[in-house]
Amino acid sequence: MSLPDPRQLERDCLTAWEHAFEPNPSAREKFYLTVAYPYPSGAMHVGHGRTYIVPDVIARFWRMRGREVLYPMAFHVTGAPVIGISKRIARGDEKAIRLYRDLYKVPQKTLEQFVDPLAIVRHFSEEYQRVMRACGLSIDWRRRFTTVDPQYSKFIEWQWKHLREGGHVTKGAHPVRYCPQCENPVGDHDLLEGDRAEIQKFVLIMFRWKDAFIPAATLRPETIYGVTNLWVNPRASYVRAIVDGAPWIVSREAAEKLSLQDHTVSIEGEIPGSALVNEKVSHRLCGEVPVLPASFVDPGMATGMVMSVPGHAPFDYIALRDLQSQGHYSHIQPVSLIRVPGYGDFPAKDAIERAGVKDQTDPRMEAITQEVYSAEFSQGKLREEFGGMTVREARESVGALLVARDGSKYMYEFDTRPVICRCGGQVFVKILHDQWFLTYSDPSWKAEVSAQIEKMVLVPPEVRAEFERTVGWLKDWACTRRVGLGTRLPWDPGWLIEPLSDSTIYMAYYTVAHHLKEFLPEELTPDVFDYIFCGQPCPDHPRKDMLAQMRKEFCYWYPYDYRFSAKDLISNHLTFQLFHHVAIFPPSCLPRGMVVFGMGLLNGAKMSSSKGNVFLLEDAVMEFGADTVRMFLVGSAEPWQDFDWRNELVQSTRKQIERFYNTIQESRTAPSEVAPIDRWLISRLQQHIQKTTQALEVFQTRQALQEAFYAIDADLKWHRRRIVPGTPGGGGVRELAHVWTRLMAPVIPFICERLWKEIGGEGLVSFADWPVPDQGKIDLNLELAEEMLLRLTEDLESIRKVIQITPRSLTICIAPAWKREIFAAVAGAADKTRVVKDIMGEERFRKKGKDAADAVRQCITHVHRLPPGLVEGYLAGNCDEREIFFSAIGFLEKEAGVPVTITDADAISHPRAKGALPLKPALILE
RNA sequence: GCGAGUGUGACUGAGAGGCCAAAAGUGACCGACUCAAGAUCGGUUCUCGCAGGAGUUCGCAGGUUCGAAUCCUGCCACUCGCACCA
CATH class of the missing domain: 3.40.50.620 (HUPs)
Structure with missing residues (x-):
């Protein structure tokens, strides 16, 4: 079918x-x-x-x-x-x-x-x-x-x-990545290169030089007090430009950038970097300092002019040392400005000397800069003569002071470059105006959200x-x-x-x-x-x-x-x-x-339309059917896990639905007699109902399907195996069909809708009552009995696998009462390390001698390997091995393919009979 | 780089201190049925074993414990997010 x-x-x-x-x-x-x-x-x-x-x-x-x-x-x-x-x-x-x-x-x-x-x-x-x-x-x-x-x-x-x-919207200026060629802001996906670049906010410190300003760009305005000089790249090209009405000296690139950042800029003339070398500049907070040459200065970074704080910036320190080692500027001394635990007066110097850096071309300079920068930012404090604030505080307040009192401006720049637009042009930071913002940074708004998340x-x-x-x-x-x-x-x-x-x-x-x-x-x-x-x-x-x-x-x-x-x-x-x-x-x-x-x-690779690695849902539905697609998608992984679509797995899902369909169909013609194994099936079903329900309540669709489909399917397999031809029974599947169709309906609603109708369900299965486990139908003893039979068949299988004789008979030897006592003692023992001594201390066991000692040892491993439920049930006296095996003798003979005898282990003298343990009878195949 | 998460047998994926050589599914192999193939059904699928057992496995390296896939530490690999973009 x-x-x-x-x-x-x-x-x-x-x-x-x-x-x-x-x-x-x-x-x-x-x-x-x-x-x-x-x-x-x-x-x-x-x-x-x-x-x-x-x-x-x-x-x-x-x-x-x-x-x-x-x-x-x-x-x-x-x-x-x-x-x-x-x-x-x-x-x-x-x-x-x-x-x-x-x-x-x-x-x-x-x-x-x-x-x-x-x-x-x-x-x-x-x-x-x-x-x-x-x-x-x-x-x-x-x-x-x-x-x-x-x-x-x-x-x-x-x-x-x-x-x-509610005060959640404000208007303001906003720096964005901007491509002048496209005349548009660019998002991450519009970038050819530099998608990891972040926008940093520099403070421009306005040094006076003749009639003009030289804006040195820094991320660390608090270090103004430690400035000993400026750096200029002598090989770069600088310009004199009128910025917002005042003459500035900046790199050529910088002039263009400034015009995107709220400044009116007109270039008046060019000045080679070399012309600035040895010039004197001044600032209120550090006095007069010289401009010195340095190759590390990148004219493409911010203004192309930087201030030098050799006490605390490794690049500055090493550049100065390089110059001084050639005999220049020996009068310039670093200023000690910030105290940091683990460093002396001049952290930059310490870091460089520890690393053994030779000169400013050393590739480790970036890392050393980062090290000093983080240490000072997180743990540094300004010296008393500079106010004693933490670096964190000083950065804010000195920056604000410079902007308020000394004409400083902010300038935005990427932390890594280049940043290239898809059109091929270079991307700059532009300040957009009149931009509206949602004020997600608002601490009180955040607090409300956090409180909600908690609930x-x-x-x-x-x-x-x-x-x-x-x-x-x-x-x-x-x-x-x-x-x-x-x-x-x-x-x-x-x-x-x-x-x-x-x-x-x-x-x-x-x-x-x-x-x-x-x-x-x-x-x-x-x-x-x-x-x-x-x-x-x-x-x-x-x-x-x-x-x-x-x-x-x-x-x-x-x-x-x-x-x-x-x-x-x-x-x-x-x-x-x-x-x-x-x-x-x-x-x-x-x-x-x-x-x-x-x-x-x-097929193991990320699904992506742009790479063509996609499987269209509609094609999937056409090829496999909606139920199959659904069952695969909810069953292959839990919702929060990544899932992998593989056609072969989808194909097999379809076969499983077919098996389900056939089982339900066949249930309509199943016999109506109900044998113990049918009661077992229904007993197990109650637990599957419960587990499926619990899984769906917490969105575990995969887990739910394991229970609602595979676990029930496995039970049916055992159920089929247990039915001995010619004996009554098998009616359990009728009841099961009604439940199963409903358990599967959320996942495969199409086929379940059809089946529901065919097995005589009322209305649409989509609106049928979800099954509820019936405690009255749960029979744990019956389940224990089946578990014992299953274990016995497994033992039988593994023996048959290794022996080479063709057996003519099977004898099942049930463990004697005294072993049950030992088993109980072992299972109940609190201290597993002393259990042997305790048991052997008892007279009635000691007189059994070595047999008892062996049994204790065997029971210890045996008990650990059994499911706790089975041990408990057995100890509670709920399963009589002899009775269970006798009542299933027809099944056992079918399984073994030979006549089966059930006996007490101590009633026969066969050496293997001695190995019988509770819940694990000795099997003798001969 | 930063933050969050994940690494289990050929694959997908359960397991969260002793029921674990580790569920279930897939694939592969072997049987049954069939003229045959497919479908279906049954079995096997880490290694060794002519008696139900033993040995080695859960990213890598250590550690805690009578006992570790499970707990701790370090490392490695992968996935997602890092903003003006749906």
């Missing part, structure tokens, strides 16, 4: 389910789960499939447990990517076209429409919905929306009004640390963009709200999304949302009843119970949405839990 035609089966189910999963508030308890909605810019692959199928299994499970389950879906179309895609397609970019035409299988006609970015998201959101349906996802599609729907925009405007009123269920628990760390680490988030799709900032419509910032509380929107569609956007004023989501007084509105209805529905569903998402979103989306929730909703509506997913691999 093979599976019914999958196309027909899937069609039937999809018809039956069409409107089945459209929950409304009811008297039942609710269960609301949401998944991060997709950005439909490409086709779904099996990795996406798991992201939505795992929650569906959970949804179906809770639905069967009687909850009103809400599993909604929408599409996130905000942002710039589709704009880039459509541009690339419009301009005939071969790579983009190949991706869409060949990999995503977009028909040529549709592809032509992709010059409109909205056409892309329209096409793929249709495709997503179609494929999600085909996968059997129990989604309430009435609530579907996209993030550019006008009603949704109204909702976002309302959200942002609140954020702003939440996080799955798996290991991610808690990462959430906590993310909250601590988040800085202000630039939340507006100039280009892309999305909602305009209500009070500053030149800006669009950026995608990670307009997708934080839409879980609330779902609760009433289907009703909101009935409203004109302009009807959805902020006070309407205030009423629905925050319980503010109901505004005067022509459709007050409807508003009241929505308020009721929101209150029923919210807060959501679980949010599901892949682990890469912890450090942004998942944490952001908590920030927004605590900012907007009352405590009763704050999220309860999150489940974080692992990533997907395809």
Whole structure:
């Protein structure tokens, strides 16, 4: 028997389910789960499939447990990517076209429409919905929306009004990576090189030179007091430029950079670096110092001029020493400025001498600089004459002082270079103005989020640390963009709200999304949302009843119970949405839990559309069937683990479903007699029900499947083996079939829907009652008895494997009573090291002599190797070996293939009989 | 580099101090059925053993313990995140 035609089966189910999963508030308890909605810019692959199928299994499970389950879906179309895609397609970019035409299988006609970015998201959101349906996802599609729907925009405007009123939005300047050629900020993925470069904030210290300023760039403004000279690269080219009205001397590169960072710059003339050597410059805080030449000065770094603090900066120290060793500048002495434990007056000197550095070209200089820098920053203190502050404090305050009193400016620069844009041009730091920020750095906002995280269920628990760390680490988030799709900032419509910032509380929107569609956007004023989501007084509105209805529905569903998402979103989306929730909703509506997913691999390699290493979900469903895809995806790894899609494993999953189908089908014609082995099957089943339930309650889909499928399957195998032809029994599978179909329904709903009908189940299995273990059907003694028989057959097998004779008979020798006493003594002994002495101390055992001593020793290892339950059951007198073996003698003879005799070990004189132990009879094959 | 996590037999992956040579699944091999193949069913799958046993394994190296895949320390490898990007 093979599976019914999958196309027909899937069609039937999809018809039956069409409107089945459209929950409304009811008297039942609710269960609301949401998944991060997709950005439909490409086709779904099996990795996406798991992201939505795992929650569906959970949804179906809770639905069967009687909850009103809400599993909604929408599409996130905000942002710039589709704009880039459509541009690339419009301009005939071969790579983009190949991706869409060949990999995503977009028909040529549709592809032509992709010059409109909205056409892309329209096409793929249709495709997503179609494929999600085909996968059997129990989604309430009435609530579907996209993030550019006008009603949704109204909702976002309302959200942002609140954020702003709550003081969570500020405006400011913001340094970004910027490509002057593209005239655009560049993100990580736009970089050819330098993606690890970070933006550092330098302080420019304005030294006076003749009528001009020489701005020396430093990350350590507090060391101004220890400056002995400046460094200039004599081979670099410098310019005199009017910066914000004052003449500055900086490297040529620096002049260009400054113009991107809020300065007006006009270059007046060139000055070779060498012309600055030996010039005198001065500053209020360090007096007059000379400019000296140094090759390590990089004209491409900041201003191309640096100040020299030889006492504390290894580069400065060694450069000075190099000059002095040639007999120059011997009057310059380092200034001791900072005390650090483990170093003398001049940490830079100590570090260099310890390392035995020869000159400034030594490759270890970077590391030594880092060492001194960290030591001074973390443990250093300024000397008393400079105020005695810690370096950490001084850096802040001296920097601020220099800016306030001495005309210092800030300048941004990358810590590593070069940074190259995809267009090939060099990337600079530019200061963007009028940028809006979400103030995630706000300590009181952070505190609220941390408090919320503490109350939440996080799955798996290991991610808690990462959430906590993310909250601590988040800085202000630039939340507006100039280009892309999305909602305009209500009070500053030149800006669009950026995608990670307009997708934080839409879980609330779902609760009433289907009703909101009935409203004109302009009807959805902020006070309407205030009423629905925050319980503010109901505004005067022509459709007050409807508003009241929505308020009721929101209150029923919210807060959501679980949010599901892949682990890469912890450090942004998942944490952001908590920030927004605590900012907007009352405590009763704050999220309860999150489940974080692992990533997907395809044949061991990372799945990646750009590398073409993807398997499309729709192809998978067509090839293997939706049930198979589902069962594989939830069964191959737990949700938070990475999973690996391998066709051969998927193929075998399909066979397992077939076996399941056949077993259930065959159960319909099973005999109706019920033998002890049937009671055993049903007894075991109760535990599988319990374990499956427990696993699903904590999202362990793989574990659940191990119990619900493989463990039951293994029991059935034993059950089949135990049935001796010609004897009554076998009816257990009938009862099992009813339970099994329901246990499997969340995972493979299509086939279970069909089977449920065929075995006479009421209604849809999707809404059938989840099985509940019946304690009355559990018979532990029966289970112990079967365990003993199983052990006996295993022993028998291993003996047969090593002997070479063909046996004619099997004798089973049961251990005598005195061995049972020893066994009990060993099992009950608290101190395992003394048990031999204790037992042999007893007269009745001692007179058995060596036999007893051997038995004790054997029992010690034996007891340890037995499952505790079996030992306990045996000691409680719940299994009589003789009775068990006698009643199964037909089975034992079938297994052994020879006549079986059961006897007491001390009733026969065969030497092997002596080896009999409790729960391990001696077997004699001869 | 920083932060979080993971390393188990051919592979996927359970196990979290004595039930452990280590579940389950896959693959491979051997049988049964079949003219045959496939499917299905049964068995084997670290090494040695003509009696149910013994030996060596759980990233590497040490340590704690009567006893370690499991606990501790160090190292190595891999995965994810490190922001204006979904």
